[in-house]
Amino acid sequence: MHLTFNADNFTCLCDKLATKDRHLSGIIKEHGYPPLWKRTPSFETLVHIILEQQVSLASARAALNKLKQKLGRISAGKLLALSDDELRACYFSQQKTKYARCLAEAIVSKQIDLRKLAALDDAEIRRQLKTIKGIGDWTADVYLLFALQRTDVFPLGDLAMVAALKEIKKFPKQTDHEVLLKTAEPWRPYRSIAAMMLWHYYIQTRGIKF
Numbered sequence: 001m002h003l004t005f006n007a008d009n010f011t012c013l014c015d016k017l018a019t020k021d022r023h024l025s026g027i028i029k030e031h032g033y034p035p036l037w038k039r040t041p042s043f044e045t046l047v048h049i050i051l052e053q054q055v056s057l058a059s060a061r062a063a064l065n066k067l068k069q070k071l072g073r074i075s076a077g078k079l080l081a082l083s084d085d086e087l088r089a090c091y092f093s094q095q096k097t098k099y100a101r102c103l104a105e106a107i108v109s110k111q112i113d114l115r116k117l118a119a120l121d122d123a124e125i126r127r128q129l130k131t132i133k134g135i136g137d138w139t140a141d142v143y144l145l146f147a148l149q150r151t152d153v154f155p156l157g158d159l160a161m162v163a164a165l166k167e168i169k170k171f172p173k174q175t176d177h178e179v180l181l182k183t184a185e186p187w188r189p190y191r192s193i194a195a196m197m198l199w200h201y202y203i204q205t206r207g208i209k210f
Helices: 010-020 022-031 043-052 057-071 076-080 084-088 094-108 122-129 137-147 159-169 177-187 191-206
Strands: none
Touching: 010 022, 010 177, 010 191, 022 159, 022 191, 043 057, 043 094, 043 137, 057 076, 076 094, 084 094, 122 137, 137 191, 159 177, 159 191, 177 191
């Protein structure tokens, strides 16, 4: 049985974490509750997350919007019908063109069935997604957290979340992941909620607009 969060339990879970950790409590007191960021569990969402790898959210959104203008509804079959030049015109790099095609081929060939995937446990979802070239831990974690709303995902590959955690805990910048995982251990099984609080802190303290 997998735990999920939603609009009904989100603030309650934030409060539960705040009682366990004074630094998370401080985020709520200073910046309020984080938004309930959510995405549809779909091929389009996975393409969007691939586009977000190692670039700004704004750049990824611009590429996704350009692709939507080109295709209307974004589907695996429609994406595979585009040439590399057409994808380049949608701001896809050569590498992300390759990754998006690999994902589309996995969907069309039924190597991955996103509807069935949603019923599996976190570890199996991560395993299946990572069989696709271009999908690693960070991409799988973001899909689990934002599209499937699983409660206990902690994306250590996310630079913003890690930076926020180091800041609120006053850790040195070179603090390794083992220490960060140990710090997050008491937040189980709600580490996804803690991650969202950390992103909220990061965005608010830097005045990021998106």
